[in-house]
Amino acid sequence: MSKRQLKLGLVPTGVGGPGNYNRWLDPEIPATASVDINWFADIARQAEDAKFDWLFIVDSQFITPNSPPHYLSRLEPLTLLSALAMVTRHIGLVGTLSTSYNDPFNIARRLASLDLISGGRAGWNVVTTGDAGTASNFSREEHFDYEERHSRAEEAIEVARGLWRSYEDGALPRDRERKLFLDPSKLHSLNHKGRHFSVAGPLNIERSPQGEPIIFQAGDSNPGRDLGARFADAVFTHGSTLEATRAFRDDMRKRAASFGRAPDNVLISPGIKFVIGDTDTDAVELERHYAEHDHSFDWALREFGRLFGWHDFTIYDLDAPFPAEVLKLAEKSWYTAAKAITERAVAEKLSLRQVVEATQNRGRVASVGRGKPFVGSPVTVANSIAEWFENGALDGLNIYLEHPAQFRRFVAEVLPILREKGVVRTEYEGTTLRENLGLSHG
Template structure:
């Protein structure tokens, strides 16, 4: 069990997006980045080892499975997350390894087996970022005419996690006896089939792999819609999000932890980790100059126009007159895509009578990260957010390599001096370092298990 009164400390993740993710199409022009970084295992190992040397909690690998010519370079050509993380597992020893995988286009048995394998290979450092896939075009890559609607996607995700956790608990502790003297390898009374039959999945089980030192992979989730927040509060150990101000961070933090408490969960067992860019300079003014420089260099108007379509199911906005009112009818193309974000864009355009050109220019406007300045300024701001409970830590985008080196080499030591961040790992597992309990592996009569699952689903639906 966790310490009932642990000292609260920051948690850090690193997000390596190689040659450039959304809004940074030209990052690959930085000579400090290999032009093949997104498929270069040596580059990933270097970033992971830098983060591990700084005592980061995790490496987080993002993913999607649909591209267009307008996709950012990192999306056009990148390694599959679990394959990549398996390589990082043998090149590191303590840092957590978290990968994105969709519940919409993976069968539960196959994916839970791959995740359990990563968890064993890494000796208990695996994590799964559960997504339902916002890119509607993904459906066509899996033989489907159209993407699932929101309710179906999240309904599948809830049931998927129920199946995954059931499969990960196929073996009770001590089931694999492995006694050479008696010749007994397995205690069959401690191996359990799942026999799940639900609305979306039918899975017999059992899973043919034992649990890891942390029990099972740590579950992460990112989603700002009502369904996404409900899913995170119900199933996640960690939440990936974004926040522009302390107040926004606090509101999200309190909302997620409040929803979790209503479901009977301990809110302290969920870590909130917003993703952010961090820019460090010799002075605050120098840092702002660096941020402006890379903002101007890394993206163009044409790239932003193409990328605008992603939230709208990759709708082609180049067909419209740039100086006509924003085409509000485009929102219909977002119904099975990133609808929450698309609606925000559309609502703002309508409310402010913006043209398409103005919407694109608005998307390119520099929205300075809260964490820009000298190392001391950035450390102070991170401490302020943390102590205000606007987050439990940060997912730091690796971005331009020189900036990540400055963060680990200058900001992290300041936070360590203040006792806000570890100077060494507390544990060998991801759960241990995040302060999250190992899930119990207690078997119950089928009727009690089914009743508990039904109760959880009803609570989430409510």
């Protein structure tokens, strides 16, 4: 059996996602990066040269003037990834598609197309859409409630997988001598009739070299965790501490086993952000510099309402106690996150200002009591990653691409240390995403 190795994903957010409102001022980042295919192509090639497993494109379908710069104007994921398939050969191409605002036939067809175009490298990040405003762009008066969103997601995944299996291997012999293009016995209708969808099938596209796309998913609520444990090949989460991340991985493996799955087939990949300096002290100073220059409290306050159905928090006294009654506004948005924020604010008697500042800082880098393990010299960062991996906290990392110079340092200075430790690969194992993730044919 080959040695277990860390899987690496890269998340490019162009001119700056949540909390990074001023990152686009970095002169190394084109002001049009989020819609510049050449910028994405360059990033994809860099990640592939570094032997990353996947490139992950996040998405949403509703904005306000208070949305972060990258959200205001960005390319649609599968269109972007189809273009990137033509300039890469090994790296996986993972796109976000909502089960709340897409029908499973279209989801299955678009992803199967990307899978064929890329030679078996497509992945689907399943989201249920937490942004309640999205309903207004899809002819709905109201966003689906929490239970409805997860129920739709479960059924949509089942339908998409059923459609991907419309053709058996060898169903299209394309035999000119026998004038036989199709073997009808190997083409199957789906004839699905469920609570949310009615889909006859079959899907009008054949299977790729990896069989079918990889399923990615993120969600920390109980229904979200069950969804990932039941269906996902890889699960995204937040890496707060080694202990918390390991507890999440253990919980997801137990849930996967309860659904009759092999627990090791669910890869846990927390998102991390890092800051690398010549020394640990240099890195701390550089982190402080980025905190001052990339982040804006005024922007954070305006965007804070996104979790609560885009409620306007600028109307409150910043130094008064956090208005806990707003939690009810999050019932059709990101309720789990909003509930955790509200409960902490009440328990610790925090002001609105303190809550926004804490939320703004959340996830910039993972931190523990003894310091910030992903802020430091290349050796410090590499050792921290190796420690988390070897102590069972994670199977992969979803690395946020922020400042280009920092990513170059990660590739040039951190990855060689991890390779020397045997933590990451030196070459790709195969040509499909499934092969490179060590997963069986779909």
